[in-house]
Amino acid sequence: MFSASATGEKSAPLPSAADVLKRFQGVRNETDRLAQPLSPEDQVVQSMTDASPTKWHRAHTTWFFETFVLQPFLTDYSLFDEAYGYLFNSYYEAVGERHPRPDRGLLTRPSSDEIAAYRQHVDSAMGELLQSAADESWVDLSALILLGTHHEQQHQELLLMDILHAFSCNTLEPKYAGGVPLETTDMSRLAWMEVEGGAFSIGHEPEGGFAFDNEGPRHDVLVQPFLIANRLVTNGEWLAFMKDGGYKRPELWLADGWAVAQNSGWAAPGYWRDEGNSDWSQFSLRGRQSLNLDAPVCHISFYEADAFATWSGKRLPTEFEWEVASQRDSETGNLLSSGALRPLPASADKPLAQMFGDVWEHTRSAYSPYPRFKVADGAIGEYNGKFMSNQMVLRGGSCVTPGNHIRRTYRNFFYPHQRWMFAGLRLVEDIT
Amino acid sequence: MFSASATGEKSAPLPSAADVLKRFQGVRNETDRLAQPLSPEDQVVQSMTDASPTKWHRAHTTWFFETFVLQPFLTDYSLFDEAYGYLFNSYYEAVGERHPRPDRGLLTRPSSDEIAAYRQHVDSAMGELLQSAADESWVDLSALILLGTHHEQQHQELLLMDILHAFSCNTLEPKYAGGVPLETTDMSRLAWMEVEGGAFSIGHEPEGGFAFDNEGPRHDVLVQPFLIANRLVTNGEWLAFMKDGGYKRPELWLADGWAVAQNSGWAAPGYWRDEGNSDWSQFSLRGRQSLNLDAPVCHISFYEADAFATWSGKRLPTEFEWEVASQRDSETGNLLSSGALRPLPASADKPLAQMFGDVWEHTRSAYSPYPRFKVADGAIGEYNGKFMSNQMVLRGGSCVTPGNHIRRTYRNFFYPHQRWMFAGLRLVEDIT
Amino acid sequence: MFSASATGEKSAPLPSAADVLKRFQGVRNETDRLAQPLSPEDQVVQSMTDASPTKWHRAHTTWFFETFVLQPFLTDYSLFDEAYGYLFNSYYEAVGERHPRPDRGLLTRPSSDEIAAYRQHVDSAMGELLQSAADESWVDLSALILLGTHHEQQHQELLLMDILHAFSCNTLEPKYAGGVPLETTDMSRLAWMEVEGGAFSIGHEPEGGFAFDNEGPRHDVLVQPFLIANRLVTNGEWLAFMKDGGYKRPELWLADGWAVAQNSGWAAPGYWRDEGNSDWSQFSLRGRQSLNLDAPVCHISFYEADAFATWSGKRLPTEFEWEVASQRDSETGNLLSSGALRPLPASADKPLAQMFGDVWEHTRSAYSPYPRFKVADGAIGEYNGKFMSNQMVLRGGSCVTPGNHIRRTYRNFFYPHQRWMFAGLRLVEDIT
Amino acid sequence: MFSASATGEKSAPLPSAADVLKRFQGVRNETDRLAQPLSPEDQVVQSMTDASPTKWHRAHTTWFFETFVLQPFLTDYSLFDEAYGYLFNSYYEAVGERHPRPDRGLLTRPSSDEIAAYRQHVDSAMGELLQSAADESWVDLSALILLGTHHEQQHQELLLMDILHAFSCNTLEPKYAGGVPLETTDMSRLAWMEVEGGAFSIGHEPEGGFAFDNEGPRHDVLVQPFLIANRLVTNGEWLAFMKDGGYKRPELWLADGWAVAQNSGWAAPGYWRDEGNSDWSQFSLRGRQSLNLDAPVCHISFYEADAFATWSGKRLPTEFEWEVASQRDSETGNLLSSGALRPLPASADKPLAQMFGDVWEHTRSAYSPYPRFKVADGAIGEYNGKFMSNQMVLRGGSCVTPGNHIRRTYRNFFYPHQRWMFAGLRLVEDIT
Secondary structure, eight states: OOOGGGGTOOSSOOOOHHHHHHHHHHHHHHHHHHHTTSOTTTTTOOOSTTOOOHHHHHHHHHHHHIIIIIHHHSTTOOOSOTTHHHHHOOSOGGGOOOOOGGGGGGOOOSOHHHHHHHHHHHHHHHHHHHHHOOGGGHHHHHHHHHHHHHHHHHHHHHHHHHHHHHHHTOTTOOOSSOOOOOOOOOBOOOOEEEEOOEEEEESOOTTSSOOOGGGOSOEEEEEOOEEEESSOOBHHHHHHHHHTTTTTOGGGSOHHHHHHHHHHTOOSSTTEEEEETTEEEEEETTEEEEOOTTSBOOSOOHHHHHHHHHHHTOBOOOHHHHHHHGGGSOSOSBOGGGOOOSOOOOBTTOSSOOSSBSSEEEEEEEOOOOTTOOOOSSGGGGTTGGGOSSOEEEESOOTTSOGGGOOTTOOEEEOTTOOSSOEEOOOEEEOO | OOOGGGGTOOSSOOOOHHHHHHHHHHHHHHHHHHHTTSOTTTTTOOOSTTOOOHHHHHHHHHHHHIIIIIHHHSTTOOOSOTTHHHHHOOSOGGGOOOOOGGGGGGOOOSOHHHHHHHHHHHHHHHHHHHHHOOGGGHHHHHHHHHHHHHHHHHHHHHHHHHHHHHHHTOTTOOOSSOOOOOOOOOBOOOOEEEEOOEEEEESOOTTSSOOOGGGOSOEEEEEOOEEEESSOOBHHHHHHHHHTTTTTOGGGSOHHHHHHHHHHTOOSSTTEEEEETTEEEEEETTEEEEOOTTSBOOSOOHHHHHHHHHHHTOBOOOHHHHHHHGGGSOSOSBOGGGOOOSOOOOBTTOSSOOSSBSSEEEEEEEOOOOTTOOOOSSGGGGTTGGGOSSOEEEESOOTTSOGGGOOTTOOEEEOTTOOSSOEEOOOEEEOO | OOOGGGGTOOSSOOOOHHHHHHHHHHHHHHHHHHHTTSOTTTTTOOOSTTOOOHHHHHHHHHHHHIIIIIHHHSTTOOOSOTTHHHHHOOSOGGGOOOOOGGGGGGOOOSOHHHHHHHHHHHHHHHHHHHHHOOGGGHHHHHHHHHHHHHHHHHHHHHHHHHHHHHHHTOTTOOOSSOOOOOOOOOBOOOOEEEEOOEEEEESOOTTSSOOOGGGOSOEEEEEOOEEEESSOOBHHHHHHHHHTTTTTOGGGSOHHHHHHHHHHTOOSSTTEEEEETTEEEEEETTEEEEOOTTSBOOSOOHHHHHHHHHHHTOBOOOHHHHHHHGGGSOSOSBOGGGSOOSOOOOBTTOSSOOSSBSSEEEEEEEOOOOTTOOOOSSGGGGTTGGGOSSOEEEESOOTTSOGGGOOTTOOEEEOTTOOSSOEEOOOEEEOO | OOOGGGGTOOSSOOOOHHHHHHHHHHHHHHHHHHHTTSOTTTTTOOOSTTOOOHHHHHHHHHHHHIIIIIHHHSTTOOOSOTTHHHHHOOSOGGGOOOOOGGGGGGOOOSOHHHHHHHHHHHHHHHHHHHHHOOGGGHHHHHHHHHHHHHHHHHHHHHHHHHHHHHHHTOTTOOOSSOOOOOOOOOBOOOOEEEEOOEEEEESOOTTSSOOOGGGOSOEEEEEOOEEEESSOOBHHHHHHHHHTTTTTOGGGSOHHHHHHHHHHTOOSSTTEEEEETTEEEEEETTEEEEOOTTSBOOSOOHHHHHHHHHHHTOBOOOHHHHHHHGGGSOSOSBOGGGOOOSOOOOBTTOSSOOSSBSSEEEEEEEOOOOTTOOOOSSGGGGTTGGGOSSOEEEESOOTTSOGGGOOTTOOEEEOTTOOSSOEEOOOEEEOO
16 A cells, blocks of 8 residues: 555645546546547557557556555455456556566457446446545545546657657558648747756645655755756757758767667657658658748757757756746646647747747756655555666656646656657756 | 469469459458458557568458559559558569568558458459450469469468467467367377388479479489378377477487577477476467367477477488378368368378378478479569578478368478477388 | 866866876886786787777777877877777777777787887887977876876776676686785774765865866755765675565666666676575686675676665765765775775774775766866867766775775766676665 | 497598598697697687687697597596686587687687697697507597597688688788789680489498598489589679679579678678779788689678579589589699688689689588488587588588598588688589
8 A cells, every 4th residue: 555655745735536536537538538539450559669559558547546546445346357467567566477568569459449448447436436435545545546647647648659659650651630731930039048046946845736756855956047048949950950960970979879879870850751852841640741940849869959959059958957947937838738739839929938848858967866755665666766767857748748747847757869759958058 | 474484383274264263252252251350459460570460461462463463464453552562562572662571560550441442442353354354364364363362372371370479479368269179089099101212203293283383393303211100299299208308408409499499498389388287288279278188289390390300219201201101191181171270189090191281290301492493583483482591391281271272292481490380290210 | 189178187286297207107007017917818808898808908098198199299209000090099989980899809919019019109209298398288288198197097997897807707717816815804883974964065176186077067066964884885785685685676676777687687796606505706806706794795786786775775875975975084995006906894993984995886876967067179078078878976996996096076987787897885874 | 439430430441540640640730830820819819609719729629539539538538627628618518518609709718828738738648549549449439530630620621711700800901821912824714514414322432431420321312414614603703793783683682691681781792892993802811902803702601602693594503413513523622732722713724623622612402411311329419410400501622621621522511691611602504
């Protein structure tokens, strides 16, 4: 059994059962909505080890509630299928053996329809549990359910990232959603905003509502004054980097990044397609589209972001600098709820734009525990802490991040070579 | 355009258009029948590089007729979809670029239903063509259509091999077909039949109906007298080999085989499952079943067959010895049409049993061209000749081989480490 | 040409030419002394990609002076051999193509004797240069020569690490140096020293003599109060971890570390050998030796160190915590000059022991640039900066680190899976 | 203990002890002569898994006599060093564990000098044994010693192949032997000799002196009439193949060969170097040399030979055809004793030239056992039989094959992708 402290929900006022149920149902419905355009065949494939099938996401998020909420808290709950624990556990060593990750795409059974039935079974039991939840367990129970909904929202984003990758492997170029014309906005001109130095409190405030454990404990960090760009780096700017030999000049790259770039034959961001005559298009959730030069560059790895920053004579921000600067922007933006499904040009009317949504922003910060961070006991403790090596922090959410999921203190993390997430960059510069 | 000589169909009397149409339709229907128990999800996966998705088999065999028959022979034929040529070409370099083989399982589109429509489109055009086929092209045309049907029959067997492999990766243990009780027959006792030596004509007789090009030219081979087992090696005999350390004694193995066995951790035939207490079951097209000790051992590689033969103090036959001995048996047996979907114990009433059907029989013959074999011009020439290295010949068909597809002179070939085909062995011994 | 600022040597008083020459000759002689016990055959092998042959170390350190000092600064200097630039460049992209790193062990030519002649040629030219160095270039020149000597000292440590690995692959168990009996000291008992929190200046003081560029700029860091162990973790304590299932319990490990440990079959530190009956020995530069339970554990990766700390209920220090605590110890210890060639038990008479020497101490800090760190222009800029991803910081030097090479601010770095360096750990604990 | 029958030496008249000693000493001295130009460093490296260090060849051939002759036959023989059995066993599973083959290049110890002492120790014991050999064991003993000498001669050829490969990895381009000017001979014009068909006896005659076990039993094979080229394919002819797109046209290649060629980036024979302007040189035991257009092409794989034959509209001979045709040439040629160390143009005065020496000739025959071949009992049985899969037969010896080692019936074998042996091809054509 997990204590509430495991989940990052600390001394905040307890949410009501009705509120929790509403959020639960909203998140569950959203997953169904996202999977709806996909055929049973679309939902079964796994196009690389990092990705998972749609069907698996739908089942795994359900398994999470079954395993961590229903089994410990709902008396007489009966498992939908005993075999599912093995099939749909992702990485929780404490919960037992698992189906090998690279083979998730071989699970033609259970069918899409059976997964739908599984979801219904668990949703119905969850409704029952939320009717009857005993007072004394509500602290823990509500925290776990909230954690489960945020967990499912993470998988909503993964679902879209993963299907984009799968579709990109098919020369038929399937579209997840219909094409729409390119945006023609008044893009804001690049400008630099000064951020003063000092000691800043970083991380989630204990009374600030839900957060993952890795966002705390809140603590002070010294930050030196710096300049931050008012918007994200654009496709047009990235083309200039490419034309200046960006992918061919080792002096711009970290040594590991250069090795990956050479071995992988990188010559452009992920999903870009060379149309000849120095023309590029971009494969997207709306199929192949011509490149919007004003939109933020997307599907770049940390290594590429760092090389671009070096080429620019600037650098990437630390995650602390980003969090401090983010105070100048509201926690809104082009998120999943906008329906764009792609990053959009910055609007000219904000002094600091695009801090939330559009693309995750690479930072130069390695993903490490905050001071006095403790891994929770039991399986839930495996949620974040065990990944704190070799990965880099990204901040701010993207155009496929659910809107009520992102936070100023949210720490996403990926390996520095990965590109299938919706990630871009914003530059900063030292004040000397 | 291909000449008839490319297909092995030489100076045999020409079949009538009605006969060809009947065979064509029969084969096409059989493919549909075999795919029928499989859901769209089952049909999309590729569980290893050697295997292909059911849907791909259905499309590729259709593409074969479209590319090699309809396009050259049916005036005004319009392609079902221009993109399919890239997706469903298997290995014909002469016909252009191809979708990468290891990624066939990523093709969620076209859907199963679209492939059904593709099949109908081509079948209908084939019907039209067979109505109108001009006399002067009938020699070539009929040969190509026959080749196409035999090609499709090969893929019928592959379809079953491949789905068995895919299902074996799922702990839910899906069944392709319902379970049936184990056979309890009077198995024939092991006996040895003498075959006299001499010069024998080997290979397909020019007037003997359809054959693949690799079955000719017919030519004489010297064979020394030998003894051949009256039946296949059984599961029970294989257990004795295992108990005597068969998988642990390098002196029994070819060096390459020993390396593969160690690297792969082989300790039993493919699809065997250790049930503890020295008990084994076998995963099959009918799900997991207990081991029938009297049934032929199946899903063994050439290396394992050779090690068993060495352990027995006998040896594997050459493909020539097998072909000579096969004269003592009729070209019938437990083939796909029996519906058993698994090898069965030998019946006691035949002096030489199981030469056809049950399992492909490993030979000690490397897959090499017969004297004066010529590769045909053009893409059809890629059918067999270019695989004549590194593989071994197997003879006699299996319980998943279509009945009107097998022949005494039929040369199947696999790499010596492969085990997913329905393959077993029969022993021979020198007479000294 | 490189500016002095590239080397970290900033506004410190300039050393005299005589001092520089003395240090240069001392370091060069030490390399020869270290290589002396090794036969020409010993000096040619490369036992893994991370390692390099002794001969290559001897040549590469010489190439460094030839390329970065003699060519730009000594008029009329003639290269010893034009081909050596290609053979002995390590990773400087700016200086041109290189012999592939994994193939360094194939260079049977030039011979050991030719490398000796190369060293003499360069040493003699360096002597000449130091006689005649013009005043105006002395700032840059002296900085580069000092950098070259510290670079060579790094390779001295690598030489010993690499030959230990090479010898460990040979069942004859060659000894680099003669065996000596195990030390029997009064080991200090484990105790915890409190370190107060606050803002601390971290990094090299500009006037503090030589340092690498990655040790600056000096800047303030907030540190919370903590307890630090008075000595390193011992072999005896590591055995307790092993007996408690340390290598078998995934909950103790970072996810990436667990994967590496499983794939690599780790069950004990590097070079430990299972002698049966729960008895272990250790292969060392003095051959196989029985395990000294009081000596520090050595040849463990970051992943293992982190798992041990988790098992202990403690944690690894950050590199900042380490640097702050190190003020309580002098910059001396069991370094290369002690001649021990292995880590020794802590002496009981120091309140905080073993901060310098014995083993490099793993920290939980990823190797990142300090605020306002700038990579120098040109090839020398490749020295440190381009490795600032995926690696972890280690502090304090080891028993194979040259004595006048280590510093309180010295940042060594290795990948978290590497174990061939002399690395161990010290625990810290939060004060709550 | 091994019986004489294991070695292929059957009922031939027994050689005298003096003859055996003379041959033994001659072979042993020749190995020393071949290793003499190589420094201790040259002798330690292993530049690929297929190759072995010179020092290892010198030791392994000595271990063969120690293990299979001295230990069983010389009373009171004391091993030179007990550890050598593990280090210098190649692949004899029956004799125990072995040092891993890919790590042979890590054995810096024992030194070259120690191996020289090992050789002397064994040679001296062999001399003693040959003085005292008891009559009753002479049949077996003499057969084993002869086998040991032929085994050592195989390693003499390997030693030269392997050092050529090692030197080819070094941009200094070391020479095993001094350069000599290119030969300018009257090369014979290409002509075709007719060979009649029939039944031919193939394999070693029982009374014909020493042969390896794989050369028997002698047996009859049917061969159809064919034409054979009077000489080997030349470098000039190979250039024509290259200019005609030979390495770029998949239709010329076996499927496996095409895959290897693409993955390996083959664009020319092994050791050819592109000098620009369509000019090629060749790295050889005498260093880099310009290409002799009249000399036989060398260092080509079976796959390349087969592709060339297909391009020529001809084919490779079977090993039986080669053996039958070889009756028209004497068993002499440009072998190791010529001192050329490279293949030479065919002389114009022989109707069928170059059947022996110059280059091993690829055949289209897979390496399979002859009818009634039996693997000998014990370790010696591992000599040849266990390699009878996946490899192809080559015939006729090369310019680095010892002269009194080659035979008309000699079956050499390599994998179809290997190129480091001195191998070329001769074409044949069917008579129709």
